[in-house]
Amino acid sequence: MDSILVDNEVIHHLLFHKSLIDDYNDASRITYYVDLLEKTHEGNHVNMQDPFDRSIAIAFELVMQQHLNPWDIDLVSFSTMYLKRAREERIDLITAGRIIHMAWMVLKLQSDDLVVTLQHEQQPDDQLEWSDLDTSMWLSSEDEYSYTNLLLNLPDPPIGEPLRRQSKRKVTLIELLDAFDEARKESLLFQQMEQARKEARERLIVASRKRMIGTAHEDNLEADIDLVWDKINSFPSDQMSLSDLCDIKDKEELIRTLVSLLFLAYEQKVKVFQRQFPYGKIFIKTLGCT
Amino acid sequence: MVSTVGTHEKQIVESVLFSAGHPVSCKEIGIATGLSGQKVHGILRQLMKEYAEKKDTAMEIVKAGDKYVMQVKEAFAESSMMIAEPELSSDLLKTLSLIAFHQPVKQSNLRRLSGEKIYEHVDILSSLKLIQTKKHRQTEMITLTKHFPEYFGLDVTKPEDIRTYLMEKLAQNVVKSTHDDSKER
Amino acid sequence: MVSTVGTHEKQIVESVLFSAGHPVSCKEIGIATGLSGQKVHGILRQLMKEYAEKKDTAMEIVKAGDKYVMQVKEAFAESSMMIAEPELSSDLLKTLSLIAFHQPVKQSNLRRLSGEKIYEHVDILSSLKLIQTKKHRQTEMITLTKHFPEYFGLDVTKPEDIRTYLMEKLAQNVVKSTHDDSKER
Numbered sequence: 001m002d003s004i005l006v007d008n009e010v011i012h013h014l015l016f017h018k019s020l021i022d023d024y025n026d027a028s029r030i031t032y033y034v035d036l037l038e039k040t041h042e043g044n045h046v047n048m049q050d051p052f053d054r055s056i057a058i059a060f061e062l063v064m065q066q067h068l069n070p071w072d073i074d075l076v077s078f079s080t081m082y083l084k085r086a087r088e089e090r091i092d093l094i095t096a097g098r099i100i101h102m103a104w105m106v107l108k109l110q111s112d113d114l115v116v117t118l119q120h121e122q123q124p125d126d127q128l129e130w131s132d133l134d135t136s137m138w139l140s141s142e143d144e145y146s147y148t149n150l151l152l153n154l155p156d157p158p159i160g161e162p163l164r165r166q167s168k169r170k171v172t173l174i175e176l177l178d179a180f181d182e183a184r185k186e187s188l189l190f191q192q193m194e195q196a197r198k199e200a201r202e203r204l205i206v207a208s209r210k211r212m213i214g215t216a217h218e219d220n221l222e223a224d225i226d227l228v229w230d231k232i233n234s235f236p237s238d239q240m241s242l243s244d245l246c247d248i249k250d251k252e253e254l255i256r257t258l259v260s261l262l263f264l265a266y267e268q269k270v271k272v273f274q275r276q277f278p279y280g281k282i283f284i285k286t287l288g289c290t
Numbered sequence: 291m292v293s294t295v296g297t298h299e300k301q302i303v304e305s306v307l308f309s310a311g312h313p314v315s316c317k318e319i320g321i322a323t324g325l326s327g328q329k330v331h332g333i334l335r336q337l338m339k340e341y342a343e344k345k346d347t348a349m350e351i352v353k354a355g356d357k358y359v360m361q362v363k364e365a366f367a368e369s370s371m372m373i374a375e376p377e378l379s380s381d382l383l384k385t386l387s388l389i390a391f392h393q394p395v396k397q398s399n400l401r402r403l404s405g406e407k408i409y410e411h412v413d414i415l416s417s418l419k420l421i422q423t424k425k426h427r428q429t430e431m432i433t434l435t436k437h438f439p440e441y442f443g444l445d446v447t448k449p450e451d452i453r454t455y456l457m458e459k460l461a462q463n464v465v466k467s468t469h470d471d472s473k474e475r
Numbered sequence: 476m477v478s479t480v481g482t483h484e485k486q487i488v489e490s491v492l493f494s495a496g497h498p499v500s501c502k503e504i505g506i507a508t509g510l511s512g513q514k515v516h517g518i519l520r521q522l523m524k525e526y527a528e529k530k531d532t533a534m535e536i537v538k539a540g541d542k543y544v545m546q547v548k549e550a551f552a553e554s555s556m557m558i559a560e561p562e563l564s565s566d567l568l569k570t571l572s573l574i575a576f577h578q579p580v581k582q583s584n585l586r587r588l589s590g591e592k593i594y595e596h597v598d599i600l601s602s603l604k605l606i607q608t609k610k611h612r613q614t615e616m617i618t619l620t621k622h623f624p625e626y627f628g629l630d631v632t633k634p635e636d637i638r639t640y641l642m643e644k645l646a647q648n649v650v651k652s653t654h655d656d657s658k659e660r
Contacts, residue, residue: 143457147391150460152403157383158459159390161376162443163362166496167311167559171568173627177644179565180572187573187588194587297531305533305551310558311496323554346482348490366490 205267221259228260232270232286242282299325303333304360313357313440334358355439355447377418385411389421390438391456393449394431397423484510488518489545498542519543563603570596574606575623576641578634579616582608 151158231245242248246257261284264270271287274280302323306314316330323330338351338358348366352359361367378386385404389395401408412432415421419437423430439447446455487508491499504515523536523543533551537544547555563571573588574580585593597617600606604622608615624632631640 143453144392147453147457147460148388148403151384151387151391154460154463155380156463157380157387158456158463159383159387159442160364160367161378161383161441162359162364163367163490163494164359165308165311165361165494167309168496168562169309169556169559170626171561171563172557173629173644175561175565176568176572176575176627177641179568180576180641181645182565183569183573183589186569190589191587301531301533301548302551302554305547305555306558308534309547309555312560314558318558322558346486348486349493362490362494363486366486 201267205263208266221263224256225260225263228257229264229269232264232284239283239285242284245284299323299329300333300337303330304337307337307351307358307360310359313354313359313443315357319358352443353445354441354443355436357440359440359443361443381407382411382414386415386420386438387456387460389415389432390434391453393433394424394426395433396429397432400432484508484514485518485522488515489522492522492536492543492545495544498539498544500542504543566592567596567599571600571605572641574600574617575619576638578637579609579611579618581614582617585617 228245232240235244242254242257242261245261246253248254261270261272265272268287271285273283273285275283303319303325306319306322316327316334319325319330319334320327325333334351338353341347341349341351348362349360350363352361385400385408388400388403392399397408397412400412404411412421412423416423418441419435420441421432421438422435423432425431434449434452436447438444439452444452444455446452488504488510491504491507495503501512501515501519504510504519505512508515510518519536523538526532526534526536533547534545535548537546561568570585570589570593573585577584577588582593582597585597597606597608601608604620605626606617606623607620608617610616618634619637621632624630624637629637629640631637
């Protein structure tokens with residue numbers, strides 16, 4: 001009894017859409033579906049020769065058996081169920097993809113046309129579903145829809161890595177020699193560049209020290225830097241904290257030491273760092289160049 | 291008329307394909323063997339045909355993008371996978387299949403389909419040089435690189451041909467899994 | 476009596492030999508394929524025989540110690556030798572050649588020779604057991620391991636001999652390439 005009821009619902013649904021559709025092809029397609037549906041009801045789908053017909057029939061049968069409301073098909077669960085059935089019935093799954101697409105088109109028609117007519121209100125759902133996708137930008141064709149839907153619903157991707165030979169060969173002596181030749185040339189170039197960088201750095205240091213001339217610390221700066229550098233070098237380890245170098249409660253000495261350290265860091269003689277930023281202890285590490 | 295290819299020259303090209311382990315171009319084979327590009331091309335065609343006809347070999351020679359590669363036939367690949375670990379997870383392959391079909395595609399559209407993991411996937415696939423992102427007006431569009439067909443041994447390079455290939459493979463995949471399901475029962 | 480071997484099983488073993496790219500034992504093939512050791516052994520014997528009888532293939536399957544390997548027949552080895560990817564990238568090779576020449580060498584000195592990339596290279600080369608770092612007083616010194624001469628087939632092992640060898644070979648190399656250049660002209 002139930003199945004006949006749903007059956008009629010489906011037919012009404014299709015006919016309703018037929019009346020909404022102007023396009024001749026779409027309308028005739030729906031007429032065709034109604035015919036098919038009747039055959040389905042008679043249990044004829046098993047004998048149908050055309051796989052496309054058969055798959056549509058299965059779709060309708062599924063709607064009836066699962067008592068799905070044709071006005072409100074949850075396309076995600078429909079697709080999942082449909083694919084399962086399609087697998088069992090061994091129908092061409094590209095065709096199956098197209099059927100799901102058609103179901104989705106029906107659904108789209110519903111939402112496009114009927115929301116206004118029937119004032120059917122829907123609460124926005126938090127969960128993203130197929131019908132929520134913005135299809136205006138993409139998934140605009142049947143193939144795109146079918147492919148994407150199938151891909152996301154099936155366990156295996158359509159491409160797999162081919163198995164090729166693991167062929168790493170040893171390097172030959174000649175290649176080592178060529179590499180040596182190149183390495184020699186490159187390291188010459190690298191050293192020339194380093195030298196140029198070093199000279200540029202020294203020019204900058206001289207320039208920046210010159211800029212300090214005229215400030216309050218002018219007279220003492222060079223002497224301060226030398227003093228701090230001496231303290232660092234006389235420390236038994238190559239790493240120390242700021243408090244090892246000055247009395248950090250003496251603000252003036254602290255600033256003098258810090259400024260000197262910044263110069264030394266700029267000259268790449270020391271590295272100044274904190275383990276915890278911004279209030280952690282300040283450490284100084286010599287960089288091993290004198 | 292097809293000129294007769296000497297067995298020796300054919301074997302030389304075969305040995306190069308075998309040793310390479312990765313797709314090689316006619317030009318590279320030419321350099322390695324000293325044969326002319328045209329000659330190499332002819333030999334490759336013949337080798338591909340012969341391998342395809344041989345029923346008792348586990349290997350095949352296929353065109354991969356603009357290059358050629360010797361690899362294990364798909365039917366045997368799974369059993370030998372133990373010996374050579376696959377580089378890409380099935381999840382990554384799915385993302386790549388989405389990009390391959392929809393290219394050029396916006397990252398945001400991909401995210402809507404597969405969620406946040408997309409960002410990580412796009413990074414990995416970019417680092418493997420299988421995809422690239424290009425600025426198109428204000429949006430980053432993702433496309434495949436020419437390494438894609440080489441990596442997967444596809445004879446097609448145009449986006450529309452790659453699409454057709456993927457559609458067909460997916461369909462085969464479904465038929466196969468249907469078959470497996472029914473066998474299990 | 477030799478039991479008949481199914482084509483499918485034979486092809487699976489063949490695909491394992493092909494993809495491994497290095498000698499594999501019966502046991503390893505068994506694990507990869509799920510076939511019994513005895514079965515694998517029988518299939519290998521048959522595959523070796525078949526490959527030996529085939530006149531038109533460039534490959535052969537041979538026993539190497541206790542293992543089996545699919546390789547290019549010696550007659551074709553030369554043209555295909557260089558087409559496979561080398562194990563060490565050219566960048567790594569440059570660092571290795573610097574170490575070979577300057578050993579024992581401080582890491583900081585290497586950095587001065589070719590920059591920051593040295594740190595990563597030293598890690599990789601150490602993991603490949605081609606170099607080792609040893610503490611010498613306060614400094615880490617880098618030297619070659621005994622695998623270095625083995626790897627490159629050198630019959631010298633002392634640092635000074637390796638250096639002399641490299642210098643001599645390099646000189647010959649330069650002379651040879653100059654010669655080749657002038658021939659091309």
